[in-house]
Amino acid sequence: MWRFLAVLTAFLTFSQALMAQDAPIQALLQTHREIIEDSSRRTIGPAIDALANSDLPAAQTVLEKWQNREMWQRNADGLFFWAEEVDRDTLRIHDFDSGEALGDFPEDDFDQLRPNSGIRGLMAAALVQFQRSDPDPAIRRDALVTIQRSADASHLAPLRASIEDEADPEIRASKDKLERLLTISFGEDEAARLDAINDISGDIALDVRATLNPLVQTRRKVVAGAIPASENVARELQPGSEALPREDAYAMLVEADLAPPRVSRAALLAALGENIEGGSVGGVPVAQLGTDAARDRAYAGLVADGKAPAFIPETAIDQALNAHSFYDSYVEPSAAVTDAAQEALSHIARNVGINQMLDLSLDGLSLASIYFLAAIGLAITFGVMGVINMAHGEFIMMGAYTGYVVQLFIPNYTVSIIVALPLAFAVTFAAGVAMERLVIRWLYSRPLETLLATFGISIALQQLAKNIFGTQARPLTAPGWLNGAWVMNDVVSISYIRIAIFVLALLFLGLFLFILKRTRLGLETRAVTQNPRMAASMGINPDKVNMLTFGLGSGIAGIAGVAIGLFAQVTSEMGQGYIVQSFMTVVVGGVGNIWGTLLGATMIGFLQKGIEWFNPSNTLAAQTYMIVLIIIFIQFRPRGLIALKGRAAGD
Missing domain, CATH: 1.25.40 (Serine Threonine Protein Phosphatase 5, Tetratricopeptide repeat)
Known part of the structure; x- marks a missing residue:
């Protein structure tokens, strides 16, 4: 029985071999068997080309399987198959032409073809016509x-x-x-x-x-006489001009074997020094070599004796340059094509310039929305209370760290951001109220002491963050739908995170306008802003308004921290990068005015991006120039773009 099965297996294997040899694709592979087995990038080309140009249905399958290292060769007869591994020692063999599985066989009976990256690249190019x-x-x-x-x-x-x-x-x-x-x-x-x-x-x-x-593209050429009519000339060049210095022009002649190499004056003197014999050189006594004419005669003697190369005088150089034409020639022989390409590139250059301005405007708008978010809370706080809060940046930092902590407990980034925004507001609102009740309320009308106190709180909050979270930057990961960028073309693009921040800034602009115009807190805030004494006489508690306003401004800073943390590093010092811009935004826009803050943020954002565009390699210098320009602006508009009346304006 076992002998019968062995004979049957041998017969089936032999039959498969005969069928495979008769298959068109197998016959083609066997024709190029030697170079396929050699598997060298230098010699494999004919085999790949034969497959690609064979018009056989299985050619694509062969190239794909071969490229993916799924092509095997049977040791017994050298036939090629594609195979999938059943287990560690067994292969399931498939015929290329029919695609049918021929059975499971020991892996030791086959050799795997493993093309290198160069050969796989050739296969990828050949597969294009199928794909x-x-x-x-x-x-x-x-x-x-x-x-x-x-x-x-x-x-x-x-x-x-x-x-x-x-x-x-x-x-x-x-x-x-x-x-x-x-x-x-x-x-x-x-x-x-x-x-x-x-x-x-x-x-x-x-x-x-x-x-x-x-x-x-052009090539610089030189020819004897006139420029050939067959050349597509970009421009003719005059030796001695700025485009083609005289020395470079003669060097082109030497390189093209159209003139002998030039001997420099230094080389001439060196040759004279090396050939002094018996007190003379080239037949001229050394004592008489005090002039260029004498040295030229001596060098001519060395040339006549074959001891030095010929010296080319200036007149001969001028004659050689005048006898040749120098020009830049297009690599493309057709003048009509190069003219059309030049015109198309000029049109493209104009469009690129327009799109660069659009891209710069989007960058400026994005930066303006960030500055607006960072400064809006400070604008209200400073405008209503007149408090210079140097710890405002640390409230931004607290909001960012709140978002980081939330993500530790909620791994879903979308849900974590939704939770982090109101939680950051609550945390920083509470911190702002505590700061106002414990410190700020005792320092009203004392700006210097307020500045020093809030600066000290700023340092203390930074150190506290370092003690809790360490000095390394912490990740605040954006949801997957905020990854990537909106690409309008190859010049204009803006990241989805910055678009989200812009939308968030608009939402808070609308929210603040609603609070100030449509709520009792907004009415009381405006009343205290305009005239705190009159507001108090009307039953409004200025202390309570100040407390809520300070807390509201701090809470908004916390939300801004979550937004900023999505693209910036979350560290204990991150707030310091926005405190200066926030104060500039408030002062330039007009203290205590929402629309002024919006205009100030827009002005500073566009100004900074504009300066960075002129000096892209040095952003620190760009920020310095921006601060100088802002200082100059304040000299002419000390109350900002939109000035308020009342206490916020200093009346």
Whole structure:
């Protein structure tokens, strides 16, 4: 019985071998068996090309399995299969042509083909022609990316053929654009290339600029006589001009073997010194070498004796330069194509400039929303109470740490942020009320003592944070839906976190306006702001209003801390980075005025980004320039953009 099974197994294996040898794809693989087994990047090309150009249905499967190291060769007969591991020692073998499983076999009977990264790159390029029409849209997109990375003239015709049958509008648009780019780079018809350039003119995408820039690249050339008419000349060059110094022009002649090398004056003197014999050199006594003319005669004698290279006089250099033409020539031979490319790049440059201004404006708006969130609480506190609170930055820090602690207990980042915002407000509101009741209330109308006291509290809160959380930055992770950025094009983009902060700033602007205009607390706050004595006589308790206002301002700072902590490092010193800007925002906008704070934050945000744009490598210098400009502004508008009446204005 066992002998019968062994014979049957041997017969089936032999039958499979005969069937595999007759299969078209197996026959092709056997034709290139030696170079496949050698697996060298230098020699593997013909095998990959044969598969890619075979028009066999299984060719794509072979390349994919081979690329993924799932292709195996049987030791007994050298046939190739693709396999999946059943367990550590067993393979399930599949036929390439039919895709059917041929059974489970010991792994020791097969050798795995393991192409290196270079060979896998060749396979990826070969697979493009299969993938561009694959039923899976994701594979078609990947194929387009592969073509973009390693574009070749051979890709153009198959890409064009696949456009008409493309059903996905987004992929078809990508194919249309890629076809335009490949036509520009590899098209043989000049009219088609010009049409393609006109079609993409003004598109600021990086791939468009990367395609057009090589068309306007130039090479510096020199020829004897006039410039050939066949050259696509970018500009003619005059030796001795700023574009082509005289020395560089002659060096080009020497490099092109159009003139002998020039001997410098220093080399001439060195040659004279090395060839002094019997008190003379080149037939001229050393005592007579006091002039350039004598030294030139001596050197001419050395040249005549074959002891030194010829010295080229200035007149000969001028003659050589005048006898040759110097010019920059486009690498692209077609003048019409280079002219169209130049015009398209000029159009693109204008569009890039416009989009850079838009991107800069978005950055300025984003920074303004951050400063507004950081300063809005200080604006109310300072405006109503006249208190210079140097610990305002530490309330921002407390809010950020509150968000961090919440995330320790709530791993869901979306839920944790929703919980952290009101909790940060509650924590910093309570801290602000405690600070006002314990310290600030005893120092009203004493600004210097208030400044010193709040500065001391600021240091104490920083040290307390270090003792609790340490000196290392703590992560405050944004929810997944806030990751990434809104990309309008290759120039303009803004992160989703900054968009969320901008929206949060607008929400708090609306909330504060509602509180001030529609609530009893807002009415009492405005009354105390305008005239505290009159407000007290009307039954309003100024102390209570001051306490609630200070707590409200501190609570808003805590919420700002959560928002800022999503993109900035949460440390004990993080508040110090916003305290100066917060005070500048309040002072520039107008003390105690919400709209003034908004205008002040906008002005400072745009000003800082504008200065950083002119000096992008030194943000510290940009902030210094900004502070100087703000100081100058305050000289002319000491009460800010929107000044208040009453106590906040100093009346």
